[in-house]
Amino acid sequence: MVDAPVSGTLFAFNVGFGDCLLLRFSYAGGERRHVLIDFGSTRQPKERPGNYMARVARDIRDLCGGKLDVLVATHRHKDHISGFATNKSGSAPGNIIAGLEPDLVLQPWTEHPEAAVDATSAPKRANDMHFAKSLASMSRTAAALARMARNNADAGVLRMTEKERSYLSFIGENNVSNLKAVKNLLAMGRKSEARYLRAGDDPGTSEILPGVEVQVLGPPDITQHDTVRKQRARNRDEYWHLVATASRRAAGQDSDVLFPGHVRKTVPMWARWGCDRLRELRRQSLLSIAASMDRALNNTSLILLFTVGKTSMLFPGDAQWENWEFALSQPEIVEKLKNVDLYKVGHHGSLNATPKSLWSLFENRGTGRKRGRLTSVMSTMHGVHGHTKDTAVPRSTLVEALEKDTAFETTEDLKIDRTSETFYVEVPIAIR
């Protein structure tokens, strides 16, 4: 039995817009344990070598010596799990990761196999699984939005700007259920052990990662909400079902004109302004649905706090306020968050995934000379997410604060071109 780790290293891969983080714990005597947190991308670096994601996967294999101890998929967004997708020939990045035979696969409770793949099947813990139907509906909605953005008349009729179409397309693609990746995660979990976690659950890592305490701070499930919130959360299933069926129909899959015998070809003068305004309302509406869906899925992210001795590392996936709210309402967790030494910046640096109330807790923030200064690591790519200046990712005000008050590392600093051989930023973690 090994003692607690004596040092740690975080390898943050530049996968473009996505997350791929390999956390290494090194023990006295040279033993190492490895945790892979997410592996996905929606926009890979522009000038990248061929088969880029497979190269990254092989890099992961080499770094962990052919064996992963724990695999974490924080949530189902494509930019977090697309790298787990497999192919029949066995050459896909997901096949390489599967070959690393992780001992434990951790995912949020919303991905429970009895509900995640086939959302209509009856889950065992009915209360806990309530959100799963919503997830399946969101996935269908996402597919419809992506189709609309690509080629459907709706997007054309509404005269969306290129940026808006691109945003809709991004959200659509990112939220579509990545079935191959999901199945691979499931298969890896079945082969060893899988846990589908909610806030406060035991992740089962104590033997696999000796001397490392892993605490699950989120997501809460519905039973952990108060009664008022519970009721609202339960209505979600039906709401997203309606959104999904309406979006599919709007995307032209099911039907078209409501009353074919009553169509008039020209819009009369008295109705023209009203019709123009209605198209504008519809345009705003589609963008709003996309944002709402993206937010809901981000809030299913696992939030994990790793602690070794007095050193702690926070990995929040893409969690936003609704997910954080539960953790930040608990005084003992708030106490622990004060001492975070390494912070993986939430949701690629968006405006609302690092709540200011969380940021203000970090006591290790400070300028360059501060001892034990907080390290922050961001995996992002400018110009991909957000269709307005106000929603652009990463958020410039947050980046300024990170640069000023933390030892800041971003994957964007590592330029990738066709000749690149190193795909990750290496961040040493001193164990106190």
Added chain:
Amino acid sequence: MSEASIQALQPTVRRLTVLAQDPDIQVNGKPLLTKVTVPRERLMSGPRGSRFVVIDYDATTDTFYRPFELPDDRDPYDRAGEMNVDQLLADPGFHAQNVYAIAASTLFEFERALGRQIGWGFDYGSHRIKLFPHAFCEANAFYSRADESLAFGYFPHPRNSRRTVFTCLSHDVIAHETTHALLDGLRGELMRPSSPDQAAFHEAFADIVALLMVLKNEELVAVAVDNELPRTRTNAVKIDDALEAIRKGSFLNGLAEELGKALFGMGRDALRQSTKLAPGPGHYKDPRRTEPHDRGEVLVAAVMLALHKLWEKRLAGKTDRTRSPYVAVWRVAEEGAKAADHLLNMLIRAIDYLPPVHVDFGDFLSAALTADWQIMPRDDRYDYRKLLRDAFDAYGIKPAYDAPGEPGTWGRGTRDDRELDYTGIAFDGLRGSVDGVFELIWQNREALYIHPDVFTRVRSVRPVWRVGPDGFVLRETVAEYYQLLKCASTSDFRALKIRVPEFVDDGIRPDLVGGGTLVFDEYGRLKFHVHNRIHSCHQHDRLMSIWQHGGALQKGEGAQGFAEVHRRRGSGDAVFRRDVWT
């Protein structure tokens, strides 16, 4: 006789066939229909009248449907009772009539209750609102002030893939959206972010009006009675059973599960939610109920409890067990519908007695009590006002004021209860001129708590003429003013003696708003001044609440419209919290 002469002899209103609720509420396999009263006017194709324009355009498929010709002299769907659901669903003409007639009848109810014509709240003063019965393929329906319209979406039926759900065929949805538009016309400042109560009020009031509009339909209430109690061969039920069912809320509970069933996913189940919320004094101030839809549920539940109490009292007063233990189903339904109708009038009238900004539920109760007291000074037959007070109290909502004359009503609202100085003020000016009313306000600025250094504008002056149930005529003038300080700085807060919200120190400058409603009697004397001062000590808490809930602190700062409010109501999303990197 010329056509114009014939028109002149027509009654001023007409009755049009609409769905009593929606296509799912059926009797003998046919959708339950009813007739609603709307003002008579010469319509153009659409239909297009002086207040409503129906535009049948679908933005999802970019399709314009032929405008519907609604004849002036007859109801084309007089025999729609013979049509089945599929025929109604496939007939865009019926959809156009349904949306037009229910919206127009909602306006008619408001104008009848308030005793005057009501305008819309559009920024450019348009007289007509646009109704889009098939706006887009989406599970949403909403009012948009900027677009001067009510948009009704459609979507595939959640449990029947061959059917489409049309929100333009839901009586309560149409009444709800029309109420948003009417309330915006009456109290335009209520769409500003303020306290959690104000955010909840617009939505809750629209729910209340929509539910009471539906429940004042006797045929529909009879269906609810039929579903709950066994009836005799002579269409009667036991009196004790009926009273017990009303007390327990069984009729409405049963109806709640049917009413708008296809729209539950949109969060449009106000009756269902309100019937689930058992009375409890802690509900109103429950700190978990800060989201507008959660908080609004408390107000809707209090009104539904009041409806049950009124219904029970009315029915008990109309039956005599010593003569027969039975009562006709129509009588039970009629008393329920009448209770709903009375309550609807009472609560619509309350709008004239509300402060123009920063409304809370206690204000609404005091306004309703005052409005009813003014038109029905005696309340001894059914104790409407007492029952309303009791119902609100059961949910922890107390009147905002308690004047000595009548419990829970407004007082005069002037400094030291003083009379105003009318020297040099023309009576005619107070009946219809914003400048005339402003002159009075300026002359009495101290008595009316007006801060003289802040922009002040009289927004409206509205003479009203109301007739009470006993024929009593009430003439009043209702004027509404507001005060605005744009982009208030720390020193402005200090000058107004308001505690400075923390975010102002970070350089964020909010707009500060206050205002009042002045109710004058028929001789131009002030009866009530219902107000929230711009320099009120509550401003700090309100602004902090807006800040924490991500509301706009300045006009035009991206305030979310009802499209988003309604979407959140369905999705259960929490209101966006301002804990972000701006």
